[in-house]
Amino acid sequence: MLKDCLPGRLIVPTVISLIGFIGISAQITCYQQLFQNSSYTLAVFVPLNAIVVLLLINYALVCNTDPGAVPTNWVPPAQQPSFEVKRSNYKPRFCRTCNNYKSARSHHCSTCKRCVLKMDHHCPWINNCVGYANYGHFIRFLFYVNIANVYIVTLLAFSIADMIKNMHEQPIVLSRLVIMGLDLLLDLPILVAVAVLSCYHTYCLSTNTTTIEGWERGETVTVKYKGKIRKIKHPYNTGKLNNIKSVLGPNALLWALPQQMKGDGLLFPINPKFSLVEEEMAIPTNSSELSTTTLNAPQDTHIDIHEKHHNMFTDSNTSPPSPVPLTPASIRTFASSSTLVDHRAHERISECDDYELSKVY
Template sequence: MGRWLGRIVVGLTLSLISFIAYSSQIFIIWPWYGRELSVELMTLLGPFNLLVGMLLWNYWLCVLTDPGQVPKDWQPDVQSEHGYEVKPLTGTPRYCRTCQSYKPPRAHHCKQCKRCVLRMDHHCPWVNNCIGFANYGHFIRFLFFVDVACIYHVTVITRRVFEGMGRGYWDEPSGVELIFIVLNYVTCVPVICAVGAFSIYHFYCLLANSTTIEGWEKDKAATLVRRGKIQEIKFPYDLGYKSNVVSVLGSNPLLWCCPTVPPGNGLKYDMTTDYGEWMELQSSSHAGGVHGFGAAGKRIVEP
């Protein structure tokens, strides 16, 4: 049931994207330009369709790309300079009882996907998939192209409205055109508001090299710092804005808007050399506990 519900949600999402993208061109822009091809019309619609194409490409990659699965028989390298996570009582590495396997740093178990996901950010119902190590870059690009395409769309539709109002009447008024103008505003404006707010948060996470789960953990840790229960802490994966973006989108800025394979293998991550001690408080919906980094680079986890 869950699998089919997820596919229905993906179908509805694609339908919404297609309606906004193509109904505006067929029923508003095309009549506005007299239903004739022209250089001006192609100049207007060319960039918009390019944005829509990139949007759909990255969305489909979010849906189809495996976010990253822990390899069978993977075990942490206790000699690694990248650090490893251990439980404070036993001193043993993190272990997922459900998957019966060790968990690499930043990996979490997803109840919906029923497996551990590398660098798990969240499970997204809109793509019917987890957002993790291998598809987080696609997700960031998808949000970016949704924002830009929707702003472009609303700008063009608004230009059409104001051009008609500026003459004191609708240019070649059409009941169908008016209906689709209203429908496009009703569908596109809420998308801009909702996805725009979501994008701001994830662009911030990208710049901080943080996942949604780690963001929750940092917020809870900050609350404990204010209450005086723990000492001031630092997040170990924040390498600086540029390095943080490179760790997700790759080293070539010219390719940041193009789907690419993320650097690394999702099993280990660079950390700042002066991170001090970091404590994480996982939410109860994931394999909860308190995490910390000691001087030796061990990440301590309470079950």
């Protein structure tokens, strides 16, 4: 989270003040116009206040929850059968600003100055990035904003209609009318804007797609999957229900309640059965040459893991075989803290079937 951004620190209190003003003033004016001495007062205003409280709770959570960042010196683990690669050269994605590998779906935020896990977008209205750990709070916040807006606009509309209907019997209170008009003037644009945003993120939630994946990549991700390079549309789409559960939790009865995101946000299952494979190319596997080099090194040799990865797969001055012979075995060669490598890793991983692959996740 970005804590030293002055505009952000000013925007967040402004949003909270706006929510408080609309919620309180609308209830006071509507109560004075419609519900004085009415038995329906509690039935109308208790649910509204509960919605506003949940709205504020989720807003606080999305503002203050760290979306998650790629750990320093993180490298693709050896047991990972699939990972994202660059389109241009099929090398593992690497952030030169952070000098670190990017995990699947992570992106560098220039405002937060780090690579954010499953980054959706940086939102100035929350002074934070929307990412892996707080996306569920963001969805719930949008949900409660919509419910609260519809509720309040409905109350205001009935109150104004009642005021006009009874204007001959009861004089219009100008101050009350001005406050109602101001509430509507503030509430209606918010209702339209948040409704449009909610529709888009409902689509993203149901397809397990982030805003960045939708805009910059055309929803196509280049991955290395089972020893082959594939460009796949919606590779993380595992079905609508599973997609929603991965963000809002496994129990549908608790989706509307704040929940902490589970998992580390570094690995995501790829389900080719729900994807459209656009291109597939076999990659020659020369991992034995890489493994031999490491195996022949003395066991007491200290290897800078991060530098090895960076030099092998990101240094433009080097000329590795084309395409880059990056296999699970070669990843294990350079990711292992030991100079010894299990030369059978590639055979074991390449022979696993879809059922065994699913157990990795």
